[in-house]
Amino acid sequence: MAREARKVIITCAVTGSIHTPTMSEHLPLTPQQIADASVAAAEAGAAIIHLHARDPQSGFPSADPAHFEPFLKEIKARSDAVVNISTGGSSVMSLETRLAPALAAEPEMCSLNMGSMNFGTFPLLDRYSEWKHNWEPELLAKTRSTIFKNSFADIETILEELGEKRGAHFEFECYDIGHVETLAYYFRQGRIKAPIYVQFVLGVLGGAGATVENLVHLKNRADQLLGDAYRFSVLGAGARQLPIATVGAIMGGHVRVGLEDSLIMPDGSLATSNADQVAAIRTILEQLGLAIATPDDAREMLALKGREAVAF
Numbered sequence: 001m002a003r004e005a006r007k008v009i010i011t012c013a014v015t016g017s018i019h020t021p022t023m024s025e026h027l028p029l030t031p032q033q034i035a036d037a038s039v040a041a042a043e044a045g046a047a048i049i050h051l052h053a054r055d056p057q058s059g060f061p062s063a064d065p066a067h068f069e070p071f072l073k074e075i076k077a078r079s080d081a082v083v084n085i086s087t088g089g090s091s092v093m094s095l096e097t098r099l100a101p102a103l104a105a106e107p108e109m110c111s112l113n114m115g116s117m118n119f120g121t122f123p124l125l126d127r128y129s130e131w132k133h134n135w136e137p138e139l140l141a142k143t144r145s146t147i148f149k150n151s152f153a154d155i156e157t158i159l160e161e162l163g164e165k166r167g168a169h170f171e172f173e174c175y176d177i178g179h180v181e182t183l184a185y186y187f188r189q190g191r192i193k194a195p196i197y198v199q200f201v202l203g204v205l206g207g208a209g210a211t212v213e214n215l216v217h218l219k220n221r222a223d224q225l226l227g228d229a230y231r232f233s234v235l236g237a238g239a240r241q242l243p244i245a246t247v248g249a250i251m252g253g254h255v256r257v258g259l260e261d262s263l264i265m266p267d268g269s270l271a272t273s274n275a276d277q278v279a280a281i282r283t284i285l286e287q288l289g290l291a292i293a294t295p296d297d298a299r300e301m302l303a304l305k306g307r308e309a310v311a312f
Helices: 031-044 065-078 095-105 122-127 135-142 152-164 177-188 212-229 238-250 274-287 295-302
Strands: 010-013 048-051 082-085 109-113 169-174 196-202 230-236 254-257
Touching (some): 031 065, 065 082, 095 152, 122 135, 212 230, 230 238, 238 274
Parallel strands (some): 010 254, 048 082, 082 109, 109 169
8 A cells, every 4th residue: 555645835935035126027926917927836735825915016025014005905805825034134124123024914824034044145236237226235235235134032022922922823933053052942932832834944155154053963863952852944045045945854854945045047048937936846756755735734734723713
């Protein structure tokens, strides 16, 4: 009798705050583009959609709830995908600004970066000589001198306001080994409950590089500290997106792709859509004999509160 294939959750991060309009004409910017990209990614196999917003006129990263509301409602109407709203926003936003959309929408999931860090996107300045908007090089340059701030107090605020009060489950983003240690501290304190969903983020300047060795090290430490209380997913930034995701899946994890994390396909060409990246990792997973988790599979695996318990 054939064995039942292990189910893998695909998360798609459709726009983010790192890449700018000059870098790709395929980057979703308007609410309609973000909604369409999210629905297409879900149809391609993504169970979770990780969301940021943009100012629809300029493409500048936005945490204005008014920029989130139109695409949140449309995604819910057109798809049963799990909606995951970022609490990261961008490194130049205050905590209050970053939390506003999630507090208003009360989604099933939110992301939570597990520490303050250097988050350098300024090397992207060297790749382009002309820009569609003046804000693009200015924002990238700021990451040389700013810190992405998520202090212990900030983390506790997010855990309380979104987790304890509003029932959100977290995608705990761990960019380095200290973030895993911090996550384990709050687990021991009882502030975080199983099943814990850890996103190992590799390839951001200021965090761990996108290597197999770093992934193995992070997972080994999480195994030691969290035991069987956690599940993990893997995110590789840039050209390492699909290779690192593939290794993560082989190691027993889930995967994240999307134009927030990488603008390219394995051959180096620009990805024309988020759905293309979802389809590419889905093909790899299925060739490995793995099954693709549905949104309801993800809800069950992660003990989510359900799509009817959100505020949009």
